[in-house]
Amino acid sequence: MEPVKVKNDEVDLRVTIGSLELQNPVMTASGTFGYAREFEDFVNLHRLGAVVVKGISLAPRVGNPPPRIVETACGMLNAIGLENVGVDRFISEKMPYLSALGIPVFVNILGDSVEEYSRIAERLAQVEGVAAIEVNISCPNVKKGGVAFGADPKMAAAVTAAVKQSCQVPVIVKLSPNVTDVTLMAKAVQEAGADAVSLINTLIGMAIDLRSRRPRLANIIGGLSGPAIKPVALRMVYQVAQVVTIPIIGIGGITTAEDAMEFMLAGASAVQVGTANFVNPRASEDVVDGIAAYVREQQLGSVRDLIGALRVG
Amino acid sequence: MSQFQKKVELVRSEVIARDVVRLTLNAPEIAAAALPGQFVMIQIAPGKDPLLRRPFSIHQTSSEGTLQILFKVVGRGTELLAHAKVGEQLSLIGPLGKGFVLGEPGNACLVGGGMGIAPMLFLASRFQQLAKQGSAPKVILGARNRDELAPLIGDFKNLGLEVLAATDDGSLGHHGLVTDVLKKINLSPDFTVYSCGPRPMMAAIHHLCLKENIRCQVSVETVMACGMGACLGCAVPLKAGGYAHACSDGPVFEAGELLWSL
Ligand SMILES: Cc1cc2nc3c(=O)[nH]c(=O)nc-3n(C[C@H](O)[C@H](O)[C@H](O)COP(=O)(O)OP(=O)(O)OC[C@H]3O[C@@H](n4cnc5c(N)ncnc54)[C@H](O)[C@@H]3O)c2cc1C
Ligand SMILES: Cc1cc2nc3c(=O)[nH]c(=O)nc-3n(C[C@H](O)[C@H](O)[C@H](O)COP(=O)(O)O)c2cc1C
Ligand code: FES
Numbered sequence: 001m002e003p004v005k006v007k008n009d010e011v012d013l014r015v016t017i018g019s020l021e022l023q024n025p026v027m028t029a030s031g032t033f034g035y036a037r038e039f040e041d042f043v044n045l046h047r048l049g050a051v052v053v054k055g056i057s058l059a060p061r062v063g064n065p066p067p068r069i070v071e072t073a074c075g076m077l078n079a080i081g082l083e084n085v086g087v088d089r090f091i092s093e094k095m096p097y098l099s100a101l102g103i104p105v106f107v108n109i110l111g112d113s114v115e116e117y118s119r120i121a122e123r124l125a126q127v128e129g130v131a132a133i134e135v136n137i138s139c140p141n142v143k144k145g146g147v148a149f150g151a152d153p154k155m156a157a158a159v160t161a162a163v164k165q166s167c168q169v170p171v172i173v174k175l176s177p178n179v180t181d182v183t184l185m186a187k188a189v190q191e192a193g194a195d196a197v198s199l200i201n202t203l204i205g206m207a208i209d210l211r212s213r214r215p216r217l218a219n220i221i222g223g224l225s226g227p228a229i230k231p232v233a234l235r236m237v238y239q240v241a242q243v244v245t246i247p248i249i250g251i252g253g254i255t256t257a258e259d260a261m262e263f264m265l266a267g268a269s270a271v272q273v274g275t276a277n278f279v280n281p282r283a284s285e286d287v288v289d290g291i292a293a294y295v296r297e298q299q300l301g302s303v304r305d306l307i308g309a310l311r312v313g
Numbered sequence: 314m315s316q317f318q319k320k321v322e323l324v325r326s327e328v329i330a331r332d333v334v335r336l337t338l339n340a341p342e343i344a345a346a347a348l349p350g351q352f353v354m355i356q357i358a359p360g361k362d363p364l365l366r367r368p369f370s371i372h373q374t375s376s377e378g379t380l381q382i383l384f385k386v387v388g389r390g391t392e393l394l395a396h397a398k399v400g401e402q403l404s405l406i407g408p409l410g411k412g413f414v415l416g417e418p419g420n421a422c423l424v425g426g427g428m429g430i431a432p433m434l435f436l437a438s439r440f441q442q443l444a445k446q447g448s449a450p451k452v453i454l455g456a457r458n459r460d461e462l463a464p465l466i467g468d469f470k471n472l473g474l475e476v477l478a479a480t481d482d483g484s485l486g487h488h489g490l491v492t493d494v495l496k497k498i499n500l501s502p503d504f505t506v507y508s509c510g511p512r513p514m515m516a517a518i519h520h521l522c523l524k525e526n527i528r529c530q531v532s533v534e535t536v537m538a539c540g541m542g543a544c545l546g547c548a549v550p551l552k553a554g555g556y557a558h559a560c561s562d563g564p565v566f567e568a569g570e571l572l573w574s575l
Contacts, residue, residue: 031544031545032543032544033543034541034542034543038541038542038543038561039541039543041315041316041317042316042318042406054545062554062555062556063545063548063556064548065548065550066535066536066547066548066549066550066556067535067536068536068545068546068547068548069536069537069538069544069546070536071363071364071365071538073362074361074362074364075364076364076365076538078538078544078546080544080545080546083545083548083556226361226364227361227364255361275364275538277539277543278365278366278538278539278543278544279356279364279365279366280318281318281406281539281541282318
């Protein structure tokens with residue numbers, strides 16, 4: 001018998017994150033896709049499940065001195081220092097373009113204190129087009145703030161609860177991998193009201209130039225990303241999937257649809273493409289195409305059949 | 314904006330001098346859209362190592378749709394690229410960045426040092442297209458020695474330009490720095506200097522131009538991950554404080570806007 005031919009757009013790729021239904025599970029990772037406009041010549045932005053924009057703080061931040069990035073084996077270290085235009089300029093300069101795209105916009109936020117997080121969330125809550133807030137509690141690049149929230153379940157829960165109270169949109173808490181037990185953090189933020197968790201952020205690392213005997217980053221240490229971190233990220237997504245009931249967004253070294261679907265098997269409902277955007281600006285759309293092709297070939301009822309479908313034992 | 318991500322064919326690979334290579338690529342869309350001072354990001358290998366693309370100035374374009382880059386082998390990426398085979402497909406993104414702001418050809422002085430000569434050829438040919446009779450730009454080129462410099466000077470001569478040369482070892486032209494030559498020719502303040510080269514060279518040119526009240530544009534290099542304004546990795550310290558981004562605000566800047574005392 002002839003197999004039934006299903007067209008690309010007839011494949012069911014929909015997934016849900018909290019109260020949001022996404023047209024497909026593919027998003028871009030914060031800090032790797034600018035404010036989306038940078039990619040308009042390369043990607044059909046309308047085809048993405050969501051865009052996650054660069055982390056926003058209350059006041060603008062200038063970031064770290066250079067060098068801020070260094071390539072490592074199958075990956076890169078960054079110490080950007082959370083450079084961003086601040087929430088006010090983000091709303092006036094970046095949001096009009098983003099909200100006109102007609103796809104969900106997730107705004108990644110960061111702060112130095114619980115109050116700062118909730119104040120940014122309050123500002124964003126009034127803005128049309130903000131579909132969800134992703135809370136970066138884990139940035140390893142800034143000397144104060146980030147690290148502490150992401151490494152302590154009580155602090156992580158406090159930030160989560162404060163952001164939840166400040167806005168109506170779904171709140172995604174982005175977990176740090178730089179902890180002994182990521183499941184403790186996941187459970188803590190779920191209890192505090194998080195609608196979803198995303199993981200992982202970058203792994204703290206370092207690179208040294210033997211010739212000059214100097215660190216390769218001005219900040220000395222930085223966050224490792226790219227294909228090199230994928231096995232760690234997969235493991236953490238799998239572990240978190242065993243202990244939470246809220247949706248998980250898998251992040252870490254995803255460059256192809258195969259990578260993305262491995263994260264879904266491990267328990268992720270959706271994924272974010274990060275460093276791969278630098279190498280292949282079209283990576284996020286390629287992942288959408290690849291997932292659609294797989295779902296069609298395997299004749300799955302929907303992409304959701306993959307979520308947590310890992311065969312163990 | 315019109316930027317492209319294209320698989321393009323390597324049509325020619327020439328060893329210009331020791332460790333200096335010129336690649337000619339068949340990249341009609343990128344070549345047609347390119348402006349002097351802009352660059353391309355080239356994927357070195359199809360796999361995941363080296364992971365990141367490498368930035369290269371656009372050295373020359375042709376109306377037949379080819380684009381050239383000129384580079385020195387300094388590490389693994391450039392070493393691999395130097396061994397790319399004619400007929401191979403390479404992935405290019407470009408044209409990227411903001412190029413030089415072109416003034417009057419007759420009031421332009423181009424100063425290139427080492428691989429900083431790469432974007433100068435494209436700039437020179439664009440000036441020659443714009444130039445009226447007898448209004449050619451001045452060109453000063455420097456390198457370590459004759460072997461490195463002589464083949465590159467030929468390209469400028471082919472455009473009908475006169476070149477003032479400087480070499481570190483005195484084997485061609487002035488024995489010393491391009492800045493010595495720049496000082497000697499005594500430009501008037503209605504000139505603009507367009508410069509690309511090692512940082513100390515550009516710093517010296519900036520200071521000279523500042524003193525003589527001459528406008529100066531420089532093309533800077535930084536490490537880059539994306540080349541398109543997304544990663545914020547390419548920070549360039551500004552005189553006014555904070556940072557610009559070499560890939561999207563530059564790589565060409567007004568020298569006076571940058572912080573040079575680093
Ligand atoms: C906008 C722009 C345009 C450029 N145009 C040209 C060009 O036309 N021709 C050309 O030869 N090069 C050019 N470069 C520099 C070129 O990109 C680097 O030489 C290249 O990325 C090195 O890659 P690699 O893997 O061989 O070296 P890596 O393994 O990355 O580094 C090897 C060594 O080279 C040093 N190095 C790395 N990057 C640079 C750099 N930017 N400048 C000097 N040393 C560096 C490293 O510190 C290290 O010691 C340009 C850079 C930029 C940002
Ligand atoms: C240059 C760069 C900047 C980043 N900026 C942010 C940020 O502002 N906020 C954040 O939560 N994560 C940030 N990240 C982390 C990524 O969103 C992602 O979690 C991480 O890079 C792992 O995914 P990848 O391996 O696919 O890149 C950044 C990563 C990189 C490489
Ligand atoms: S290289 Fe990524 S922003 Fe400039």
